[in-house]
Amino acid sequence: MTKLVPPSERTCERCGRHDVWDDETDSWQIVVDGEQKEAGNPFCLHEWDINGNYSPLAE
Numbered sequence: 765m766t767k768l769v770p771p772s773e774r775t776c777e778r779c780g781r782h783d784v785w786d787d788e789t790d791s792w793q794i795v796v797d798g799e800q801k802e803a804g805n806p807f808c809l810h811e812w813d814i815n816g817n818y819s820p821l822a823e
């Protein structure tokens with residue numbers, strides 16, 4: 765059976781921001797690596813690479 769799995773993780777190809785999906789808050793949470801948030805560049809127009817094959821925009 766094929767099941768559509770929503771993305772649970774995304775990484776920006778431009779600035780390196782790294783988010784994971786939080787089911788409890790229904791929102792993206794910035795990954796914290798050690799004591800540093802992988803927030804990337806706040807001015808970046810993020811280019812998300814979501815698990816390599818998820819594209820929210822049809823081209």
Ligand SMILES: [Zn+2]
Binds near residue numbers: 776778779780781809
């Ligand atoms: Zn970015």
